[in-house]
Amino acid sequence: MTHTALAGIAFIAGLLVGSFLNVVIARVPAGLSIVRPGSRCPRCGHALAWYENVPLVSWLVLGGRCRSCRSPISARYPLVELLTGGLFAACAVRFPPGWELVRAVLFVGFLVPLALIDLEHWVLPFQLTLPGAGVGLLSALPLGTEAVVEAAIGAAVGFVFFLALEVGLRILLKKEALGAGDKWLVLLVGAFLGWRPLFGVLLLSNVQGALVGGVLLLTRGRAGPASPPPGAPATEDGWTPGATHVPFGPFIALAALELFFLAPWLAETFPGPFVGLITGMPWAPP
Ligand SMILES: [Zn+2]
Structure with missing residues (x-):
């Protein structure tokens, strides 16, 4: 074919x-x-x-x-x-026809609803993140021991890092800066992608999130919970997002997809230690 x-x-x-x-x-x-x-x-x-x-x-x-x-x-x-x-x-x-292609569409199949639900409702339902992480880990099995270890480390590293970030920001800023669901989404991303591209996912999601947040700030006015959009849903912890707030989950999903699809091309087109760090693709000095 x-x-x-x-x-x-x-x-x-x-x-x-x-x-x-x-x-x-x-x-x-x-x-x-x-x-x-x-x-x-x-x-x-x-x-x-x-x-x-x-x-x-x-x-x-x-x-x-x-x-x-x-x-x-x-x-x-x-x-x-x-x-x-x-x-x-x-x-x-x-991907050519095979197990990696199956795994890829499974990954997409979990990320799309999670990103859109978070965008609308500011929540990443456990009913999707946990089975998604499980599927990510289990679907690594046919790829061999190395893939399973990478997936398990990816899930664990992503989760623990985001948990630490969530707690750290709460202590530092004295408010909820990272949704409680984000660490579970990163658990899923790590389970599918392994640990190597996680730094890139973190960096890209933050840069793109800040860009969109900045544009919203310029077009919709000052940040702050003073002006929630009409009918805005309150999150589980009773916080109502303001007009210039954006949930972080869609940016994690976007960055994960960008790296998932473009990492080989990026690493080949712009070889270097920085792109190597972002994509998680091995780079050796010439
Ligand atoms: Zn009708």
Whole structure:
């Protein structure tokens, strides 16, 4: 099978998985079953027939509206499908058919809902982070002892470092600077990627998070909890995010995906000790 054909199949599979991830994103934070009932219009409860539930296509054909009550359906649904399809295709470009490809789509399948749930609800549900970390560790088994050891060290190092960071920042800043769920997300990332790229994940997530935070600060005004956006959900610990606050989880996921897909290219294109440190790819002086 050609590479293009494989990427195409992965894209279609990603659209279908993305459709399921939409259900996960909508229901897990609300504590609802992801199996039953079938997909419904959130407004009128109209149960979707299979042809109203075809990824991407149905949303486009129905003009982004429920067929029964005509109320608009969020563009998030087709976008999550498209995103998952694109990432699955990227997995197929990065890895030849085999176990590493399976592991790659599993990684994407956990990161996409976690990032989007955190973005909306400021929470990284244990129902996703813990099974995700377990899958990351177990799926290393077929790759051999070395891979399992790397995964276990990655999970442990990531978790302990973020736990220390969370506690340290709480003592230093006397407020919650890092969500309690972030360390569990890093546990998952470490379990899938091993310990080598974790420093890069930490650095990239902070740089990109600071950039976005800075832009929000410039466009939406001063930081601080003075002006929570209307209807903003309070987090578990009763804290309400302000208009210029951003959750950190999506940036961890973004940095992890960037390094996951681009590390070999980066290491080859910009060889050097710094890129070696960021990507976790071995670099030897010429
Ligand atoms: Zn409806």
